[in-house]
Amino acid sequence: MATEIKMPALSPTMEEGTLTRWLVKEGDEVASGDILAEIETDKATMEFEAVDEGTIGAIMVPEGTQNVKVGTVIAVLEGDDSEAPAQAGASKEKSPPAEAPASAGAQAPPEPEIARDEKPAPAPSADAPQGGATSTMTVREALRDAMAEEMRADPRVFVMGEEVAQYQGAYKVTQGLLEEFGDTRVIDTPITEYGFAGIGTGAAMGGLRPIVEFMTFNFAMQAIDHIVNSAAKTHYMSGGQMRCPVVFRGPNGAASRVGAQHSQNYAPWYASVPGLVVIAPYSADDAKGLLKAAIRSEDPVVFLENELVYGRSFEVPEGDDHIVPIGKARVVREGRDVTIVTYSIGVGISLEAAQALAGEGIEAEVIDLRTLRPLDREAILASLAKTNRMVVAEEGWPTCSIASEVIALCMEQGFDDLDAPVMRVCNEDVPLPYAANLEKAALIDAARIAEAVRKVCYRT
Amino acid sequence: MPRAAQPKSAKPKQAEAEAASDPDFELRSLQTAHAKSPRYKATRDELIGFYEQMLLIRRFEEKAGQLYGLGLIGGFCHLYIGQEAVAVGLQSALDQERDSVITGYRDHGHMLAYGLDPKIIMAELTGRQAGISKGKGGSMHMFSTEKRFYGGHGIVGAQVPLGAGLAFAHKYRGDGGVCIAYFGDGAANQGQVYETFNMASLWKLPIIFVVEDNQYAMGTASKRSSAETHFHRRGTAFRIPGMDVNGMDVLEVRQAAELALAHVRGGNGPVLMELNTYRYRGHSMSDPAKYRTRAEVDDVREHNDPIERAKKELIELGESEESLKALDKRIRGVVGEAADFAESSPEPELAELYTDVLVERG
Numbered sequence: 001m002a003t004e005i006k007m008p009a010l011s012p013t014m015e016e017g018t019l020t021r022w023l024v025k026e027g028d029e030v031a032s033g034d035i036l037a038e039i040e041t042d043k044a045t046m047e048f049e050a051v052d053e054g055t056i057g058a059i060m061v062p063e064g065t066q067n068v069k070v071g072t073v074i075a076v077l078e079g080d081d082s083e084a085p086a087q088a089g090a091s092k093e094k095s096p097p098a099e100a101p102a103s104a105g106a107q108a109p110p111e112p113e114i115a116r117d118e119k120p121a122p123a124p125s126a127d128a129p130q131g132g133a134t135s136t137m138t139v140r141e142a143l144r145d146a147m148a149e150e151m152r153a154d155p156r157v158f159v160m161g162e163e164v165a166q167y168q169g170a171y172k173v174t175q176g177l178l179e180e181f182g183d184t185r186v187i188d189t190p191i192t193e194y195g196f197a198g199i200g201t202g203a204a205m206g207g208l209r210p211i212v213e214f215m216t217f218n219f220a221m222q223a224i225d226h227i228v229n230s231a232a233k234t235h236y237m238s239g240g241q242m243r244c245p246v247v248f249r250g251p252n253g254a255a256s257r258v259g260a261q262h263s264q265n266y267a268p269w270y271a272s273v274p275g276l277v278v279i280a281p282y283s284a285d286d287a288k289g290l291l292k293a294a295i296r297s298e299d300p301v302v303f304l305e306n307e308l309v310y311g312r313s314f315e316v317p318e319g320d321d322h323i324v325p326i327g328k329a330r331v332v333r334e335g336r337d338v339t340i341v342t343y344s345i346g347v348g349i350s351l352e353a354a355q356a357l358a359g360e361g362i363e364a365e366v367i368d369l370r371t372l373r374p375l376d377r378e379a380i381l382a383s384l385a386k387t388n389r390m391v392v393a394e395e396g397w398p399t400c401s402i403a404s405e406v407i408a409l410c411m412e413q414g415f416d417d418l419d420a421p422v423m424r425v426c427n428e429d430v431p432l433p434y435a436a437n438l439e440k441a442a443l444i445d446a447a448r449i450a451e452a453v454r455k456v457c458y459r460t
Numbered sequence: 461m462p463r464a465a466q467p468k469s470a471k472p473k474q475a476e477a478e479a480a481s482d483p484d485f486e487l488r489s490l491q492t493a494h495a496k497s498p499r500y501k502a503t504r505d506e507l508i509g510f511y512e513q514m515l516l517i518r519r520f521e522e523k524a525g526q527l528y529g530l531g532l533i534g535g536f537c538h539l540y541i542g543q544e545a546v547a548v549g550l551q552s553a554l555d556q557e558r559d560s561v562i563t564g565y566r567d568h569g570h571m572l573a574y575g576l577d578p579k580i581i582m583a584e585l586t587g588r589q590a591g592i593s594k595g596k597g598g599s600m601h602m603f604s605t606e607k608r609f610y611g612g613h614g615i616v617g618a619q620v621p622l623g624a625g626l627a628f629a630h631k632y633r634g635d636g637g638v639c640i641a642y643f644g645d646g647a648a649n650q651g652q653v654y655e656t657f658n659m660a661s662l663w664k665l666p667i668i669f670v671v672e673d674n675q676y677a678m679g680t681a682s683k684r685s686s687a688e689t690h691f692h693r694r695g696t697a698f699r700i701p702g703m704d705v706n707g708m709d710v711l712e713v714r715q716a717a718e719l720a721l722a723h724v725r726g727g728n729g730p731v732l733m734e735l736n737t738y739r740y741r742g743h744s745m746s747d748p749a750k751y752r753t754r755a756e757v758d759d760v761r762e763h764n765d766p767i768e769r770a771k772k773e774l775i776e777l778g779e780s781e782e783s784l785k786a787l788d789k790r791i792r793g794v795v796g797e798a799a800d801f802a803e804s805s806p807e808p809e810l811a812e813l814y815t816d817v818l819v820e821r822g
Contacts (some may be wrong), residue, residue, distance in 0.1 A: 142523075195656050199624045202562075237593055
């Protein structure tokens with residue numbers, strides 16, 4: 001009896017991957033648990049095991065094939081109930097462990113994978129040298145390059161966190177750093193957020209430039225005392241004597257189907273704290289330029305990334321000197337009729353909405369805040385003065401949100417420019433559910449943003 | 461009866477026997493060495509120096525208590541009276557050119573032991589521009605990066621991982637420095653302390669954890685809050701050697717500090733010292749003191765006071781009563797001047813409200 005072996009989904013959102021290497025060939029007998037192949041996603045290389053015993057009948061997809069869709073038949077297994085178990089040992093010898101990939105990533109458990117969605121790209125950054133050479137890279141690569149460049153330039157810079165070194169980063173953001181900088185500067189910590197956030201903060205007080213990675217900001221709740229009480233307030237409490245140039249970074253916000261405790265946007269929490277700089281970039285060029293600025297900053301920075309954006313590709317200026325100034329918003333799409341203010345993953349969704357609205361004759365200006373504290377009030381008010389209508393789109397809860405803050409600003413300082421009440425489009429005011437349909441219903445999307453825009457434009 | 465007079469490990473003889481057959485005996489090696497020769501052989505001049513520093517702390521704190529009563533000091537104010545030998549004994553063993561210190565909110569004594577000007581400390585207590593934090597920190601939040609004194613932290617236990625971060629920086633730079641992180645018997649029950657023990661030992665950080673066991677976490681006696689009141693044993697699970705030290709004897713503290721420093725400077729990782737001491741005053745100025753008797757406090761004062769002990773030894777060494785009286789008078793003068801300065805200095809300019817929030821923007 002023949003069984004089809006299909007390209008596996010290594011995470012809930014993986015859609016395709018590269019079949020890096022076959023570890024068996026046609027005619028090999030395999031037992032359950034034998035490693036058949038290595039499959040690479042943009043996050044990790046993983047080994048794919050046989051679940052049945054039998055003989056490899058035919059290999060349908062040769063090794064090295066890229067973009068193999070999940071579910072594609074990659075081989076056929078001929079069933080052979082009586083002989084297979086006895087041959088299992090021999091089969092293993094054919095794939096000696098020495099040939100297995102050295103990367104610790106090979107043992108990576110499945111992590112939520114990024115869907116490669118085709119989002120409308122933002123306009124080139126005003127900060128980018130116009131006409132300069134660029135290269136296409138993912139947000140993940142841009143963040144890694146930012147850290148590597150700053151580590152090369154300044155020996156005080158080091159990175160610490162869970163799985164940042166040997167594992168190459170739980171989300172592969174620190175990939176390759178251990179190899180280049182060694183284990184004195186790329187430091188695996190125990191699972192002990194409160195403790196290592198405190199050690200990172202203390203090291204900054206002692207004159208170093210730590211980058212503290214949280215596997216996700218959900219876990220930073222255990223460490224928030226050091227971020228708020230130790231890092232943010234020390235400069236003020238010491239009358240300007242003691243600095244704390246630390247960067248706390250990691251993914252923030254909803255990922256994909258990971259449930260309420262792993263899906264939360266902490267931007268409004270940190271942005272409410274004087275003494276912190278809070279950055280939440282969207283594109284790879286901003287991610288790189290702002291992370292470099294954050295590492296160079298004398299102030300403590302909370303740098304909020306987004307797991308779903310890690311795999312998206314953007315044009316990034318080449319060279320080591322691409323710095324994006326902290327505290328400056330970016331007009332990612334110009335428009336005359338309405339302003340959509342947003343940040344992080346909300347930028348992609350807002351651009352999608354703006355594209356749809358353009359078909360209806362509404363030209364939306366999209367502003368990526370990029371830095372949430374200090375907030376670029378001038379940019380928000382200037383755009384409001386131009387369009388007189390505003391929607392704030394935020395992948396996060398509505399109550400006491402960045403959206404609330406932007407709306408308050410428009411009331412206090414832009415009231416005379418308003419032709420309609422400012423509306424906010426945020427996630428539903430509930431813990432994020434697991435079920436696919438409920439999760440989708442809870443999160444912001446382009447349709448909701450477009451609907452709010454029509455309302456403030458009185459087009460409904 | 462407080463245990464301060466008697467190091468705890470000296471009590472059960474069977475512990476010694478167990479230690480000998482314990483494969484982890486090296487965790488007790490520092491304590492064993494300390495027990496053999498517990499007291500520092502100070503010269504008369506050195507002992508006068510310690511005495512003077514302890515007396516300065518006591519007089520300073522007494523004055524701070526008075527100023528608090530007059531409404532000149534606000535908020536929380538935690539006095540160090542009774543614990544003076546701990547800060548003085550330990551600080552005296554440090555290399556001030558490279559070692560760093562961090563503590564909690566009971567920090568005035570540590571700063572004075574580090575040689576900081578009493579005027580700018582008192583001016584901080586009264587919230588004046590001339591204070592060490594420009595009046596923006598207060599009693600619990602004082603720092604001197606110049607003296608490598610990193611605070612002054614108001615959240616119980618937070619200074620422990622922060623201290624390990626300072627130690628991490630010493631090791632990273634290879635500057636040979638050691639960090640001393642002080643915390644109380646109350647803070648010793650915070651989870652982050654043990655997260656830090658684990659990493660400090662794992663990474664062999666140059667740090668000395670000093671538990672100042674003053675017997676009470678606010679109003680809760682150690683034995684009512686701690687399953688293991690022998691705090692120096694609490695590093696065992698992390699392979700950190702412990703030392704049980706009489707914190708009411710400045711010479712014993714100094715001797716123990718030298719052993720601990722030599723161990724840490726030798727690249728052997730952290731040491732956990734338990735300093736048994738006693739706080740005469742309340743936890744803070746607003747302490748009703750219902751949790752202990754007056755007799756208990758008086759008993760320590762009478763039989764176990766660190767300053768009286770040093771004074772007695774000085775007299776035995778030939779120091780005259782007159783010269784000690786003159787010294788006391790001089791210190792009262794210094795403290796009086798500090799108080800006058802702190803009272804007469806102007807409050808911060810209103811513009812200070814908005815400075816020092818961020819380094820780069822404001």
